[in-house]
Amino acid sequence: MIKIGVITASDRASAGIYEDISGRAIEETMRLYLTSAFEIVYRCIPDEQRVIEETMIELCDEQGCCLVVTTGGTGPALRDVTPEATEAVCEKMMPGFGELMRQVSLKYVPTAILSRQSAGIRGKSLIINLPGKPKSIRECLDAVFPAVPYCIDLIGGPYIETDETVIKAFRPK
Amino acid sequence: MIKIGVITASDRASAGIYEDISGRAIEETMRLYLTSAFEIVYRCIPDEQRVIEETMIELCDEQGCCLVVTTGGTGPALRDVTPEATEAVCEKMMPGFGELMRQVSLKYVPTAILSRQSAGIRGKSLIINLPGKPKSIRECLDAVFPAVPYCIDLIGGPYIETDETVIKAFRPK
Amino acid sequence: MIKIGVITASDRASAGIYEDISGRAIEETMRLYLTSAFEIVYRCIPDEQRVIEETMIELCDEQGCCLVVTTGGTGPALRDVTPEATEAVCEKMMPGFGELMRQVSLKYVPTAILSRQSAGIRGKSLIINLPGKPKSIRECLDAVFPAVPYCIDLIGGPYIETDETVIKAFRPK
Numbered sequence: 122m123i124k125i126g127v128i129t130a131s132d133r134a135s136a137g138i139y140e141d142i143s144g145r146a147i148e149e150t151m152r153l154y155l156t157s158a159f160e161i162v163y164r165c166i167p168d169e170q171r172v173i174e175e176t177m178i179e180l181c182d183e184q185g186c187c188l189v190v191t192t193g194g195t196g197p198a199l200r201d202v203t204p205e206a207t208e209a210v211c212e213k214m215m216p217g218f219g220e221l222m223r224q225v226s227l228k229y230v231p232t233a234i235l236s237r238q239s240a241g242i243r244g245k246s247l248i249i250n251l252p253g254k255p256k257s258i259r260e261c262l263d264a265v266f267p268a269v270p271y272c273i274d275l276i277g278g279p280y281i282e283t284d285e286t287v288i289k290a291f292r293p294k
Numbered sequence: 295m296i297k298i299g300v301i302t303a304s305d306r307a308s309a310g311i312y313e314d315i316s317g318r319a320i321e322e323t324m325r326l327y328l329t330s331a332f333e334i335v336y337r338c339i340p341d342e343q344r345v346i347e348e349t350m351i352e353l354c355d356e357q358g359c360c361l362v363v364t365t366g367g368t369g370p371a372l373r374d375v376t377p378e379a380t381e382a383v384c385e386k387m388m389p390g391f392g393e394l395m396r397q398v399s400l401k402y403v404p405t406a407i408l409s410r411q412s413a414g415i416r417g418k419s420l421i422i423n424l425p426g427k428p429k430s431i432r433e434c435l436d437a438v439f440p441a442v443p444y445c446i447d448l449i450g451g452p453y454i455e456t457d458e459t460v461i462k463a464f465r466p467k
Numbered sequence: 468m469i470k471i472g473v474i475t476a477s478d479r480a481s482a483g484i485y486e487d488i489s490g491r492a493i494e495e496t497m498r499l500y501l502t503s504a505f506e507i508v509y510r511c512i513p514d515e516q517r518v519i520e521e522t523m524i525e526l527c528d529e530q531g532c533c534l535v536v537t538t539g540g541t542g543p544a545l546r547d548v549t550p551e552a553t554e555a556v557c558e559k560m561m562p563g564f565g566e567l568m569r570q571v572s573l574k575y576v577p578t579a580i581l582s583r584q585s586a587g588i589r590g591k592s593l594i595i596n597l598p599g600k601p602k603s604i605r606e607c608l609d610a611v612f613p614a615v616p617y618c619i620d621l622i623g624g625p626y627i628e629t630d631e632t633v634i635k636a637f638r639p640k
Contacts, residue, residue, distance in 0.1 A: 197386060197415050198448045205386075213543060213551075216389075216562075217569045217580030223390045231440035231464045234390030235448070242543050267577035275544045275581070291577045370559060370588050371621045378559075389562075396563045404613035404637045407563030408621070 123159040123279045125151055126180035126189035126246075128166065128173070130203050131253070134193075135167045143192040146255040150262050157282045162186055168194050173206035181210070181246035187278035188269065189246055190262075193253040195238040203250050204237045211241025211248060215272075218249055222261040226252070229260070240265075245277045267291045296332040296452045298324055299353035299362035299419075301339065301346070303376045304426070307366075308340045316365040319428040323435050330455045335359055341367050346379035354383070354419035360451035361442065362419055363435075366426040368411040376423050377410045384414025384421060388445075391422055395434040399425070402433065413438075418450045440464045469505040469625045471497055472526035472535035472592075474512065474519070476549050477599070480539075481513045489538040492601040496608050503628045508532055514540050519552035527556070527592035533624035534615065535592055536608075539599040541584040549596050550583045557587025557594060561618075564595055568607040572598070575606070586611075591623045613637045 129135070129144035148161050162184045164176050173194070180186045194203030208214060218240035226233030238250035238261075247269065251258045270281040270290040283290045302308070302317035321334050335357045337349050346367070353359045367376030381387060391413035399406030411423035411434075420442065424431045443454040443463040456463045475481070475490035494507050508530045510522050519540070526532045540549030554560060564586035572579030584596035584607075593615065597604045616627040616636040629636045 196448055197388060197420070197445050199450070201386075213547075213583065215543060215581065215583060216565060217582060219389060220393055220566055220569060221573070221580050223393060227394070230466060232444050232466060234394050234438060234441050235388065235445050236390060237386065237388060247543070265580060268580050271578050272543050272581050275542055277545070293576060293578060369621055370561060370593070370618050372623070374559075392562060393566055396566060400567070403639060405617050405639060407567050407611060407614050408561065408618050409563060410559065410561060 123157055123281060124162055124184055124186040125159050126162045126164070126184065126186035128164050128176055128180065128189060128191040130166060130168050130173050130191060130194035132167045132200060135165045141165050142255055143253055143258060146258045147190050147192060147251065147262075150259055154266060154283050154288045155281065156284050157279075168200040168202060170202040170206045170209070173203055174210050177206060177210045177243065177248060181243045181248070186246055187273050187281075189248045190251060191248070192251045192258060195236050195250050195252055197235055197237070201237070204239045207239055207241050207248055207250055211243050213242040215240040215242065218265050221264050222251075225260055225264040226257055242276055247272050247276065263288065296330055296454060297335055297357055297359040298332050299335045299337070299357065299359035301337050301349055301353065301362060301364040303339060303341050303346050303364060303367035305340045305373060308338045314338050315428055316426055316431060319431045320363050320365060320424065320435075323432055327439060327456050327461045328454065329457050330452075341373040341375060343375040343379045343382070346376055347383050350379060350383045350416065350421060354416045354421070359419055360446050360454075362421045363424060364421070365424045365431060368409050368423050368425055370408055370410070374410070377412045380412055380414055380421055380423055384416050386415040388413040388415065391438050394437050395424075398433055398437040399430055415449055420445050420449065436461065469503055469627060470508055470530055470532040471505050472508045472510070472530065472532035474510050474522055474526065474535060474537040476512060476514050476519050476537060476540035478513045478546060481511045487511050488601055489599055489604060492604045493536050493538060493597065493608070496605055500612060500629050500634045501627065502630050503625070514546040514548060516548040516552045516555070519549055520556050523552060523556045523589065523594060527589045527594070532592055533619050533627075535594045536597060537594070538597045538604060541582050541596050541598055543581055543583070547583070550585045553585055553587055553594055553596055557589050559588040561586040561588065564611050567610050568597075571606055571610040572603055588622055593618050593622065609634065
C-alpha cells in the first residue's frame with residue numbers, strides 16, 4: 122500500500138484553536154490526483170523544530186511514506202521552522218521545488234518571496250514543504266506534482282499513477 | 295523611530311578612493327519609497343567578512359534597525375564575501391529574495407547569474423543584499439520591496455508605510 | 468594555454484558499460500563556442516563523492532583548469548552526489564547558475580525541478596554542474612555560458628573569447 126504523509130505544522134491548529142483546513146486540502150488534492158490506491162498518514166503538530174523532525178523521521182522511516190507533504194511554518198517569523206527541520210532530516214535538498222513554487226505564487230502575491238519552502242530526500246522518501254494557505258497549496262502542488270511520481274521512482278519508491286485529466290505525471294523515456 | 299541600516303561593502307569606497315554612490319542610491323530610494331518617518335544608519339566598510347558581520351550585528355542588535363540593506367561584495371571574486379557574512383549572522387535565510395532579484399536583473403544582463411545576493415533574518419531585522427551597481431540597486435529594490443513591510447510585520451518590527459504612487463506594499467488580508 | 472576540465476560522473480560510463488556521449492557533448496560544445504585556443508582535460512569516474520571531489524581538486528589545483536564542467540549525478544537518486552561534491556570543494560557557491568538552468572529546462576520537461584545542479588568557485592576555477600542528458604547539456608550551456616568568460620575574468624583566470632555567431636560572451640563596461 123502506498124502511504125503519503127501529511128504534516129501540518131501549526132501551533133494554533135495543533136492546540137485545537139482552529140480547524141486544520143490546510144492539511145485537509147492536501148489530502149483532498151491527493152484524492153483528486155491519484156488513481157493508485159493510497160493511505161494518508163496525518164499528523165498535526167506545533168511549530169517546534171524537534172517535534173517536526175521527529176514526525177518527519179517517523180513518517181519516512183517507520184511508516185514508510187514515499188511522500189511526506191508539510192504545510193505551515195515556512196515564513197520568516199520566529200516560530201516558522203519547517204524548512205530548517207526538513208534540511209536537518211534530509212540527505213539531499215531539492216532546490217528546484219522551492220524555486221518553482223515561489224515563482225508560481227509570485228503570479229498571485231508579491232509576498233511569495235517570503236516563503237522559504239523547500240524539498241528534500243530522506244532515504245526512499247520525498248519531503249515537500251507547502252505554504253500554509255489552502256489556495257496556495259493547490260497552486261504549488263499543481264506546479265510541482267508532475268515531477269513527483271518520477272522522483273519517487275528514482276529513489277526506489279512505489280510506482281504512482283495519476284488521473285491524467287487532473288494532473289499528468291511526467292516520466293522521461 | 296524606524297531605523298534602516300545601509301552597509302556599503304567596498305574596499306575602494308571605504309578607503310576613500312571613490313565616492314559611495316551605491317549607498318547613497320539606497321538611501322535616496324528609501325526616501326522615495328517610505329512615508330513613515332525613518333532614520334538611516336550608514337556604514338561604509340572594507341570587504342572583510344569579519345567586519346561585515348560585526349557591522350550587521352551592530353546595526354541589528356545595538357542600533358535596532360528593522361531593515362539592513364547591503365550593497366557590494368556579492369560577486370564571485372576573492373574579496374566578495376557579503377553573502378557569506380549575511381548567512382553567518384542570520385538565523386533564517388530567505389532564498390526567494392535572491393532568486394527574484396537575479397531573475398529581474400537577467401532581463402538586463404546575462405551576468406546577473408554571477409550575483410550571489412541573498413537575504414535573511416536576524417532577530418527582528420531583515421537583512422537584504424543588493425548588487426553594487428546603482429542601476430541594479432533600484433531594479434532589485436523595486437522587485438522585492440513590496441514584500442518587505444509585511445516581512446517586517448511578521449518578525450515583530452515596526453509598521454512601515456510606503457508612498458503607493460512609487461511602490462505598493464502588499465499585506466495579505 | 469587555457470585548460471577546461473570535463474568530468475563525467477557515471478557508474479556505468481566509467482565501467483565501460485556505455486559510451487560517454489555526455490562528456491563528448493560538452494567537449495564539442497566548447498569547440499563550437501570558443502575561438503581562444505584551449506585544451507580539454509577529461510575524466511570519466513564513478514558516482515563516488517570522494518572520487519568526484521578529488522578529481523575536481525586535481526583539475527582545479529594541479530591541472531589549473533579555469534573552468535570545470537561536470538555531467539551526471541545531479542538527480543535525487545542515492546548515487547547522485549555531484550552537487551554535494553561540488554559544494555564540498557568550493558569556497559563560494561553560485562546559486563544563479565542552477566536557478567537559470569532549471570528554469571530553462573522547465574520549458575522542455577516538468578522533471579527539470581529534480582535536477583540539483585549548481586556551480587561554485589574553487590580558487591581561480593569555476594565549477595559548473597550540467598545534467599546528464601546531451602540535449603539538456605546544450606540547452607543549459609547556451610543559457611549560462613554568456614556569463615562564464617566574465618566570471619573567469621573576475622576570479623583571476625584567462626581572458627576567454629567566443630565565436631559570437633554561436634554564443635556571445637557578455638562583459639559589462
